[in-house]
Amino acid sequence: MNYRLSFLCLFSFAPFFVKAQASVQLNAAEIRQGLASLNVTGSVLYIAAHPDDENTRLLTYLSKEKKVRTGYLSLTRGDGGQNLIGTEQGELLGLIRTQELLAARRMDGAEQFFTRANDFGFSKTSAESFKIWGKEQILSDVVWVIRNFRPDVIITRFPEDARAGHGHHQASAILAREAFSAAADPKRFPEQLKYVKVWQAKRIVWNTFNFGSGNTTADDQLKLDVGLFNPLLGKSYGEIAAQSRSNHKSQGFGASLQRGSSIEFFSPVAGDVAKNDLFEGLNFNLDRDKGTGKVQQLLNAINAAYDPADPSKSIPALLQLKEEAKTLPFKQEKLDELILACAGIWIETTVPEATYALNDSISVLISAISRVKNDFPLEITLQDIHTHQLIKLPPNQMVTQTAIITGSSVGITQPYWLKKTHPTGSYMIDSLSHLGRPEASAPHVGTFRVSFGKQFVDVTRPVVYKHTDPVRGELYQPLVVAPPVTVTMAEKSYVFTNNNTRKIAVQLQGFKDKTKGVLNPKVPEGWKVSPEKINFDLEKKGMQQHLEFTLTPAGSVEGGEFSIWATVDGKTYNQGLKVLSYDHIPVQTLFPFAAAKVEKADLKFAGMNIGYIAGAGDLIPESLRQVGYHVTLLTENQVTNADLSVYDAVITGVRLYNISEHMNAIQPKLMDYVKNGGVLLVQYNVNGTLKLDDIGPYPFKVTRDRVTDEDARVTFLAPDDAALNFPNKITAKDFTGWIQERGLYFAGDIDAHYTPVLGMNDTGEQSSNGALLVAPYGKGKFVYTSLAFFRELPAGVPGAYRLFVNLISSK
Structure with missing residues (x-):
């Protein structure tokens, strides 16, 4: 620029992250900690797959106790995960989780890196992950980070096999091992060598673990106690690590502070095998490099003379150190930071x-x-x-x-x-x-x-x-430079029922005075839009104008993209506006493309009045309103005290039974509603933190089973059930075009009162019947579904709409 x-x-x-504040002031203890770190060379790179995979306790220990340069490489930004603090999914969730990682690094002292891999959702094998990512491309990214960062030791969070629990996890370990060798090979990715040199780390190890149902540690493994107390900082590394990890708020990873001894275990992967110490055979002192004798003497004197009551006394000696070290491999950036801090x-x-x-x-x-x-x-x-x-x-x-x-x-x-x-x-x-x-x-x-x-x-x-x-x-907020005008659509997708015309609302916003221009919409071939263009004139910066286009499906094309282009001063712009504001991260402002998916859907309805109890956050209410439902968001108080019989169906948001402290009070009212003739649809919950044991009127268990292939074949186990026939006839075609997955956390140990409606499985696995359960209860109907409707409806998948409408219809 x-x-x-x-x-x-x-x-x-390094460091790559930009702090939210313009200037961060170190206190006297942190300056002391920094002066001590100038004595240490060396670096360690930790590699895993997602935000929140990293071992923050180990990163904190390496950064603040061993004082080596420490980095975390997350292959992805966590785009395909769940969101416990809002309704953002996909790229928006990845942006939030990126900032959560940066907030974590500001606490534990490590640096943050990524590859270009997109988290496309849960993967059961590394082979599937590599097929979708493109293995060679992501391997080149890992090599690029290693050649830049130049770690002495590489640590992986996961093993290369099924014990990793996720295909992305397995893939991160495989890529780390292969990149360990490839980074040192000038024949691998030689185009990088215009900018970086080859690099061979001393060793790569696997940081084994004991959590959940898996224990991969053993007494004969290399051990390291990372639970030490740092009197300068007034905290143990377990306490700092818990505060770091608690920044992963979108994943519900608030952690209690840990104090006392904590042992980490390591298993060799490649390179020199360490028997007694992670850094065995490595010299992290300044004499690792030639010509550092004078620098070492100065550093020793500076550390000995440091006065925490007046750090500025150290400045003349630090300036002398800067002059002596200017031609040597040295932490010059850290030294400059300390000089400024002392002043x-x-x-x-x-x-x-x-x-x-x-x-x-x-x-x-x-x-x-x-x-x-x-x-x-x-x-x-x-x-x-x-x-x-x-x-x-x-x-x-x-x-x-x-x-x-x-x-x-x-x-x-x-x-x-x-x-x-x-x-x-x-x-x-x-x-x-x-x-x-x-x-x-x-x-x-x-x-x-x-x-x-x-x-x-x-x-x-x-x-x-x-x-x-x-x-x-x-x-503080980051500086935002915007296009002169943004055109924001209310939804990312629009479903047109029965070829009906729809009005598409857009919000126009100017970012400078006297913004004039014209909006030109583009529609799928054969579709009709009115008006064909709109002139606009925004007098003042920040002025907004709400406009509408009328879109009519026509011709043989079932769907496609509806986009809007704004022409201002002879230049065209195709961007909307999205602002993400959460207290734990800087405000994020981005300009997504002014485009939305549009699809035709043949939909019949039976009952249009819906009560919705929000869970961890999803966009189902907005999706249902889009196709004509009247949706009322219900609080816990309204559920327990209001007359639910006015609703044709009541729906619980995703993971409600995991997060609501009021489920014991709500559940009897919901069961009475069903018994008296209502339809209750419960969306998926995870199996680890249920607030009560019985989600439905009859017992079943929530498992960890899922089908990750969005194109997996679906069989109809109960073809005559109303779920597949009323008011819409469901066929195999309704399961085309799904995104990311079929479903997650399927039901198991299913009571005979339930009718399993669908069967499905990933390649090479047994078919599961726990994706969709229906049971009559009293005069009403209870539905439990682990299908990923929270992804499919906002994505405008017609078949998902047709099935969902059936599930909330009474017959």
Whole structure:
């Protein structure tokens, strides 16, 4: 990017994450910890498949006790997982989980990396994972990270076989082992060698585990006690690790603080076998590299003389160390950070507004202060290295200046892996400079030079929006550069029942004053849209306009894509607006394509009034409203006190029986509703944390069985049951076009009162009959379904709609 204020490229492979704050101030204990870490070389890379797979306790120990450079490579961003805090799925969930990982790393001190692999959902084998990802491509990504990060030791979370419990897990171990060798082979992925060198780690080990029903540890394995207490930080590594892991809120991984001894076990995979110590045969001292004797002497003196009451006393010696080490392999970035911390240097670059348009001129306020004592012997100055404008930083006095950047030099601030449409297996990434990074480098105004007399430290700061909330106080958000106008559709898919015309609502929003243009819709071949274009004129920045297009299915094409293109000043844009706001991560603003799937569905209905009890979060209510149902969201209080007989059916959201503390009070009311003639449909729950044993009127167990192949053959076990016949006749065609999976957490040990309606299985497995159970109870009907309706309905799968309508219909 070419900024109006140009800057020196200080890029290195670490750290990649951008902190939410503009400047983070280390306290005296953290500075002491950092000074000690300058004595340590070496690095460790931990490799697994998903966000939350990492061993945060081990990462914390390696980073903060052993003080080696520590990284976590997650093959995926967790796009295919569940979401306990909202309704986001797919790419949006992956974006949340990316930020949760970065929040975790800020606590445990490790760095975060990714491949371009997309989490397409649960996979039972590594072979399936590789088929969908493209093994060679993802292997090249792992090699790229290893060649950049240059770890001495590689650690995998999982084994390469079924004990891993997930095909992605198995695949992560296989890729790690193969990349261990491939990274050192100049014949493998030679195109990378223009930018990096080959690298051979000393060893790769498997971090064995004992959790769930699996224990892969053994007394003869290499052991390491990571449950130590760090008096400087005032916490044990188990306590820090629990706080780190608790950032995985979307997965419900809040963890209790752990104190005391905690043993980790390791099994050799390849390379030199360590018998007594994970770092056996490795020299992590400074004398690992030649010419470090003077540097070591200086470091010893600095650590011995450090005064936590006045860290600024260490600055002259640290500057001397910087000069001595400038041509040596050394933690230069860490050293610069410590020099600034000892001086109490705080620099931030902020903008007065949260969003700007692509061609805007953006005024940036630069604020800086140094908190040294008045008798500090060196003059401290701040200089923009392009303009050479020099500002003195007198002790404890805030200074400010302004700079200008342009929105066009920044570009639209879209997550780099979401800039292009992509196949199921992986994201499309244009540049190796992005590969591996959790997110793109944040916009900044340039490089600032903090001078201490004749010596200096160069530093950059992300440009952020800062504001003060009356409840939460001072808050930071990433700078957002938007297209001049966004066109946002309410849904990602639209189902047209019985060839009926539908109105598609869109929200137009301008990001600059006087935004004029025209909207041009595109529809599947043969379909009709009215109007064929809409002129717009948004007078003020932030102005919104709600518009409608009328879309009519026609011709022989069953469905396709409906997209809207906005033309402004001769340029076209095809982007909507989506903002993700959660307290535990920075606000995420992205611009998804202004396009939606449209499909025709032959639907008949019987009863249109639905009560819905939300569970962990899904989009079923919105999907049902789309096809004409009246859906009322019911609270626990309404369920226990209201008259449920007014509803033709009551539906429970996914995992309600796992998360609701009120199920013991709700369940009797729901059973009475069914007994008196109602229809109750219960969507899937997981088997580990049920709030009560009996979900239905008759017993069954929730298992971990699932069918992950979305195209798996479905057999009709009860072809005459109303579930397959009323009001819609279900055929094999209704199971085409499903996404990600058929279903999960199937029922087992099924009581004879239930009718299993469907049978299905993944290749090579026994057929399961636990995906859909129906039972009469009193005058009503109870349905338990593990089918993935929470994915299929929002995706606009016609057959899923037809079956779901049958299940909530009374006959």
